[in-house]
Amino acid sequence: MTEFAEAGASxxxxxxxxxxxxxxxxxxxxxxxxxxxxxxxxxxxLGALASLFVxxxxxxxSFTAAVVHxxxxxxxxxxxxxxxxxxxxGRTIGLAAAVTVTDAVxxxxxxxxxxxxxxxxxxxxxxxxxxxxxxxxxxxxxxxxRTILAKNGALNWVLNGLGLPxxxxxxTNTAMWIVFSYVWLPFMVLPVYAALERIPDSxxxxxxxxxxxxxxxxxxxxxxxxxxxxxxxxxFTFSLTLGDxxxxxxxxxxxxxxxxxxxxxxxxxxxxxFAAAFATVPVVVMGIYLLIARRLGAFEAV
Amino acid sequence: xxxxxxxxxxWAALGLLTGALAITAAGCGGGGSSSKSSESTTTVGPTxxxxxxxxLNLIEWPYYSDPKFAxxxxxxxxxxxxxxxxxxxxxxxxxxxAGGGGGGGQWDLVSASGDASxxxxxxxxxxxxxxxxxxxxxxxxxxxxxxxxxxxxxxxxGVSLQWGPNVLLYNTTxxxxxxxxxxxxxxxxxxxxxxxxxxxxxIADAAFYLQHSQPDLGIKDxxxxxxxQFDATIALLKNQRKLVKLYWVYDTDGRAAFANGDVSLGxxxxxxxxxxxxxxxxxxxxxxxxxxxxxxxxxxxxxxAPHPNCAYKWMKYATTPxxxxxxxxxxxxxxxxxxxxxxxxxxxxxxxxxxxxxxxxKWYNTIKFWKTPVADCGDGNTDCMNxxxxxxxxxxxxx
Numbered sequence: 001m002t003e004f005a006e007a008g009a010s011x012x013x014x015x016x017x018x019x020x021x022x023x024x025x026x027x028x029x030x031x032x033x034x035x036x037x038x039x040x041x042x043x044x045x046l047g048a049l050a051s052l053f054v055x056x057x058x059x060x061x062s063f064t065a066a067v068v069h070x071x072x073x074x075x076x077x078x079x080x081x082x083x084x085x086x087x088x089x090g091r092t093i094g095l096a097a098a099v100t101v102t103d104a105v106x107x108x109x110x111x112x113x114x115x116x117x118x119x120x121x122x123x124x125x126x127x128x129x130x131x132x133x134x135x136x137x138x139x140x141x142x143x144x145x146r147t148i149l150a151k152n153g154a155l156n157w158v159l160n161g162l163g164l165p166x167x168x169x170x171x172t173n174t175a176m177w178i179v180f181s182y183v184w185l186p187f188m189v190l191p192v193y194a195a196l197e198r199i200p201d202s203x204x205x206x207x208x209x210x211x212x213x214x215x216x217x218x219x220x221x222x223x224x225x226x227x228x229x230x231x232x233x234x235x236f237t238f239s240l241t242l243g244d245x246x247x248x249x250x251x252x253x254x255x256x257x258x259x260x261x262x263x264x265x266x267x268x269x270x271x272x273x274f275a276a277a278f279a280t281v282p283v284v285v286m287g288i289y290l291l292i293a294r295r296l297g298a299f300e301a302v
Numbered sequence: 303x304x305x306x307x308x309x310x311x312x313w314a315a316l317g318l319l320t321g322a323l324a325i326t327a328a329g330c331g332g333g334g335s336s337s338k339s340s341e342s343t344t345t346v347g348p349t350x351x352x353x354x355x356x357x358l359n360l361i362e363w364p365y366y367s368d369p370k371f372a373x374x375x376x377x378x379x380x381x382x383x384x385x386x387x388x389x390x391x392x393x394x395x396x397x398x399x400a401g402g403g404g405g406g407g408q409w410d411l412v413s414a415s416g417d418a419s420x421x422x423x424x425x426x427x428x429x430x431x432x433x434x435x436x437x438x439x440x441x442x443x444x445x446x447x448x449x450x451x452x453x454x455x456x457x458x459x460g461v462s463l464q465w466g467p468n469v470l471l472y473n474t475t476x477x478x479x480x481x482x483x484x485x486x487x488x489x490x491x492x493x494x495x496x497x498x499x500x501x502x503x504x505i506a507d508a509a510f511y512l513q514h515s516q517p518d519l520g521i522k523d524x525x526x527x528x529x530x531q532f533d534a535t536i537a538l539l540k541n542q543r544k545l546v547k548l549y550w551v552y553d554t555d556g557r558a559a560f561a562n563g564d565v566s567l568g569x570x571x572x573x574x575x576x577x578x579x580x581x582x583x584x585x586x587x588x589x590x591x592x593x594x595x596x597x598x599x600x601x602x603x604x605x606x607a608p609h610p611n612c613a614y615k616w617m618k619y620a621t622t623p624x625x626x627x628x629x630x631x632x633x634x635x636x637x638x639x640x641x642x643x644x645x646x647x648x649x650x651x652x653x654x655x656x657x658x659x660x661x662x663x664k665w666y667n668t669i670k671f672w673k674t675p676v677a678d679c680g681d682g683n684t685d686c687m688n689x690x691x692x693x694x695x696x697x698x699x700x701x
Contacts, residue, residue, distance in 0.1 A: 062690050066403075066425055084698045150562035170564045171548045250555070254546040257701045268392025269693055270399050 049283070056276035067272060075277035085262070089281055092258045095173065096241035099180040100234045103188040106181070107233065108226070111192035116199075130189050138183060142250050145179045146170070149251065171253030179251050180241050187240065188233035195229025196222070231296045238289060242282045347432040347603075348610070351618070354381045355609040358616055361386050361397050361405075361412040363599065363633070366463075367616075371628045375619050381612035389552045391418040391501070398427045398604065405604025410613040412604065413463060415597045416451035416672030417503040421689075423452075423459050428602040430457040435614055438621035438639055445666055446638035451673045452600040460602035461617045464626070466572050466635040467596040467658075467669055468499075468507065469587040473566040483590040484511040486567060488538060493545045497556050497568035500549035502689075502696035503672050507569060507595050508542070509535045510670055514592045524595065524670050526679045532687045532695070539699045549700050560585060571597075572657075573634035593668025598638070630657060 022029040056075055059068045079085045114126045133141060148154045149169045156166045169175045199222060207217040245260030252258075259282055266275035293299070358381040360367055367385050376382055386409075388394045395418050400406050404427050414422055422428045433439050439447065439461060446462040453459070470487070472480055476495070487496060488511065498504060509524035512535055521531050547565050550556030557574045559565040561583050575587040601617050603610070619625055626637035627645035636657040637646075643654040654660050679686040687695075 062688065082694075082698070084701045088701050146558070147562070150564055152563040170562070171559070249551055253548050254543050254700065262697060262701060265392065265697070268390065268396050270392075270396055271693075 052276045052279060055273050056280055058273040060271050060273060075274050078274070079277060079281070085278065088257055088259060088262055091173075091256075092242060092260075092282075093285060095177060095180065095258075096238045098177055099184060099241045100188075100237045102177070102181040103185050103237045104192075104230050104234060106185060107188040107192050108230070111189050111196055111229075112222075114189075115193050115196040130186050133183070134186055139246065141183055142179060142247055145175070145182065146251055149175050149178075171251065171256075173252065173256055175251045175253075176247055176256060179247050180244070183247070184237040184240050187236035188230075191232040191236075192226060192229040195226045195232075199225050228297045231293045232299075235290065235293055239282075239286055242285060346434075347430060348435070348614070349432065351435055351614045352611045354379045354612045354615060356380055356612075357382050357384065357609050358612040359384045359386075359408060359410050359609065360616075361388055361394055361409050363388065363413050365633050366413045366599075366629065368629065368632050370632060371625045375616065379612065379615045379619075381609065381615060383616075391415050394418050395421055395425075395427075398422055399425065403427050404429075404606035407606040407608055409604045410607040410609045411460075411601050411616060413599050414460075414602050415599050416449075417501065417597070417674060419451045419459070419600055419602060420454075420674035420676075422602060423454055427605055428459045429605045429607075430459055431461065431603050431614070431617070433458045433461065436461050436618050436621060438618070438623070438626075438641075441623075441641050442621075442638050443640055443666070444663070446598065449598065449671065451598060451671060452602065460600040461621055462638045463599045463601050463620060464630060464633070464635040464637055465596055465598035465669075465671070467589050467594040468569050469572055469575065469589055469594065471560065471568055471570045471575055471578075471585055471587045473560065473563075474584045474586050476566040480586060480588070481567065482588070483592065484594075485515065487511075487569060488542050488545070490545060492567050494547050495566040496542075496546050497548040497550055497559050497565040497570070498542075498546060499553075499556070499569060500551045500700060502692045503595075504569075505532075505535055505539065505692050505696060506670065506672070506675075508538050510593075510595055512538060523680065525673050525675045526681075526686045527675070528679065528683065528685050529687065532691070536695050536699065543699055571634075576634045593670065595672065596669040597672045630659075 055067070057071050057073070059070060059072050059074060060066065061068050110126075110130075114123055114130075118126060146153075149167070150156075151166060151168075151170055153170070155169065159165065159167055169178070203221055203225075204217060207221050212220065243260055245258055245264050248256045248258045248261050259278060263275045263279050266272070266278065360383060362385055364387045367383050372383055386397065388397060391414070394412055394414055398405050398409065398412055401408060403425060405412070412422070412428070414428075419428075442462060446465070448456070448458065449462060452462060470481060470484060472486075474480065477492070484507070486492060487498065488508075498507075505527075506524040509521055509527055509531065512519055512531070513521040513524060516534070519531050519534055521527065527535060548556065548559050550559065550568075550570075553571055553574050556565075556568060556570050557577055560568070560570075560574075560578055561581060570587075572587060575585060578585045601620060603613055603617075607613050620629070621639055623637075623639055623641040624645050626639045626642035627649060629635075630637045630642065630646060631649050631653060634657075636659055640659060643659050646654045646657070646659065658665070675687060675689050675692055677684050677686050677688045
C-alpha cells in the first residue's frame with residue numbers, strides 16, 4: 001500500500017517538476033510541440049530542394065547516361081553559354097508576367113463588385129462561379145481550350161458565323177497566354193477580394209467628406225489598400241505559370257517550350273543533373289519576386 | 303510569443319534544417335552508384351524457364367498486353383499482368399531508371415523502341431536473355447534476329463517484337479495533289495500546316511531526306527553523321543521549324559491536330575492513320591519510294607526483374623505467330639515473325655500485305671530502323687555525333 005502511495009507521490013512530483021520546467025522555460029514546450037511539424041517541413045520540403053541543388057552540380061556519363069558524382073559547374077556553364085536556354089527562360093518569365101498582369105486587370109473589377117457592391121446572394125453565386133472551374137481537373141480545362149481554339153473549334157465557328165476570318169490561335173503563344181490567364185484567374189480573384197473586403201466603409205466616407213470624387217477615392221484609398229492582395233495573388237499566378245509544363249505541351253506550338261518542358265525532357269533523357277540545374281532558375285526568379293513582393297507589403301496584410 | 307523564445311525556436315529550426323540537408327546530401331551521394339551494371343557480365347540467362355511467380359509487371363506501349371490476347375496467357379501461366387502504359391521513349395527510360403535503375407526491382411519487362419533500347423543496355427538497366435528459350439525467334443525475319451538496337455556483342459537484351467514505319471500523312475482535301483516524297487515536310491508551300499514528332503531521333507528523318515536530296519554530303523546511314531553532315535541536317539531542321547505548327551510529344555496530340563484541322567501534313571505512325579480514318583478524317587499515308595525511318599520494339603528484360611520466369615513465358619508467348627498477328631492488328635504495326643501472315647489474313651483479309659509483312663527482304667533495306675547514335679560511325683571513323691549531341695541540337699531546334 002505504501003509502495004503505491006510512494007510511487008504515486010514520486011510520479012506526482014515528477015509531473016510537477018516537469019510543468020515547473022516548462023513554466024520556467026516557455027520555449028521548451030513550444031519547441032517540443034513544433035519539433036515534429038518543423039522536422040517534416042525541413043526534411044520533405046527543404047530536403048527535396050536541397051537534393052535538387054546538390055544534383056545540379058553533378059554530371060552524367062556520356063556513354064551510359066549514369067550520374068557521375070563529381071562536382072562541376074558545367075551544367076550552369078551550358079545554361080549560360082547557349083542562347084537557347086536564355087530564349088526559353090525569357091519566354092517563360094515574359095509569359096508569366098503577362099499572365100499576372102492580365103489576371104490582375106481582370107480580377108480587380110470582379111473582386112471589387114463581389115466585395116463591395118453585390119448583394120449577399122449574388123456574392124455567394126459569384127464565389128461559386130469563380131471557384132467552379134477548380135472543381136474540374138486542370139487537364140480537362142486545358143483540353144477544353146484546345147477544342148475551343150482549334151481550327152475546326154468553337155471560336156472559329158462563331159467568328160465564321162459573324163463573317164469574320166479564322167482566329168488561327170491554335171498552337172501559338174497567344175493560346176498559352178489565354179489558357180494560363182483563364183486557369184489561374186481564381187488564384188488572383190480571391191486574395192484581391194479579401195483585401196478589398198477589409199477596407200472599412202468609413203475610409204470611403206471620409207474620402208467623400210473630404211471632397212474626393214470616385215476616381216480619386218479609387219486611386220488614393222482603394223488601390224493602395226488593395227495592392228497587398230494583388231501582390232499576393234500575383235505570387236500565385238506568376239509562380240504557377242513559371243513552373244508549368246503541361247499547358248505549353250498541349251496548347252503551345254513550335255517554339256513554345258517553357259523551362260518546365262526542357263526540365264521534363266532532360267529528366268526523361270535521363271539527364272537529372274542538367275534538369276536540376278535548369279530547375280534552379282525558376283527558384284531564383286521566384287526568390288527575387290518574393291523579395292520584391294515583401295517590399296510591397298504582400299505578407300503584412302494577408 | 304516572447305522575443306527570446308522566438309530566437310530559440312529559430313536556432314532549433316536551423317539545427318534541424320542543417321541535419322536534414324546533411325542527411326539528404328549523404329543519401330544522394332550513396333544512392334546512385336549502386337546502379338552500375340552488375341549483371342551485364344552474364345553471358346546467357348537461365349537454361350530453362352522455371353515455374354511462374356504468379357505476377358508479371360510490364361512497362362509497355364498502350365495495348366501491348368491487350369486483354370484480347372493477354373488474358374489467355376494469364377490463364378495458361380498463372381502470371382497476373384500489371385501494366386504501366388508509357389507515352390514516350392523517355393518516359394520508359396525514366397520508369398526503368400527509377401528506384402536505383404534496372405527496373406527498380408519492380409518491373410520485369412519494357413517494350414522499348416530503338417531510341418531507348420541502347421540507352422537501357424548501356425545504363426545496365428536490362429540484362430541479356432537466353433534466346434534459346436524463345437523458340438519463335440528462329441522464325442523471325444533475319445533483320446530482327448540480332449538487330450543493332452537490341453543486340454550488343456552477340457548478347458540479346460530481349461526479343462524483337464513488332465515494328466512500324468514513320469509515315470508521311472496528309473489531309474486529302476487540303477493537300478492537292480498529294481505529296482510523293484519527304485521533301486514536302488521541308489517545303490515552305492505548306493507553312494503552318496506541318497506537324498512532326500518532338501523526338502531527338504527525328505534528326506535522322508532530316509538526315510535521311512538529305513541522304514537522297516543532297517548526295518554530295520555523303521550520308522550513308524542517317525544515324526551515323528559526322529560534323530559536316532550533322533550541321534547541314536540541323537540547318538535544315540532550323541528552317542523547318544518556321545513551317546511547323548506543332549511538334550507532337552504524344553502521337554495522340556498529333557492525331558488531334560489532324561482531326562481538328564490544325565495541321566494537314568506531317569510525320570506520324572500507321573496506328574494514327576487508322577484511328578483518324580476510323581473517325582472519317584480524310585487522311586492518307588504514304589511511304590515514299592526511297593523508304594522511311596522506322597521504329598522496332600523489343601521486350602527487354604529488366605536487370606532486377608522480380609518475376610523472370612513469367613517474363614520469359616511472356617516473351618515466348620508474345621512472339622508466337624497467332625499472338626503476333628493479334629497484337630499487330632490491334633495496334634496497327636507489323637510482326638517480326640512472318641509466320642503471323644496467315645493469322646493476320648484470317649482476322650482481316652489482306653492485312654498481311656497492308657502491313658508489308660509479305661515484302662521481299664530487299665524492301666526492308668529501305669527502312670532505316672531507329673538506333674541510338676554513337677561516336678563510332680560504323681565505317682572505321684569515330685567522329686560521328688553521339689546521342690548527347692543530338693539531344694542538345696534538338697533542344698536548340700525546337701526550344
